[in-house]
Amino acid sequence: MKNNISIENIKNLLIEYNSVSTAEADKEVTEKLIEKLMSDSIFLDLLEENWKNEIEKNQQLSVYIYDKFIFKLS
Structure with missing residues (x-):
């Protein structure tokens, strides 16, 4: 079962419960997502791969980010 935790949810929690401005959230x-991605070997391998179709590569990277970091398995 997957939790429905997205970047938007995290930002909204920061804004609503921690009095953080939208821009700061x-x-x-x-920044935290980029930190995680830059230490993820699978993501870095995907990033370095040469693809004939750049759109397809970007879609695969997006799916990986979404599955790995936006939705967490519970």
């Missing part, structure tokens, strides 16, 4: 969540 965007920055904080984005």
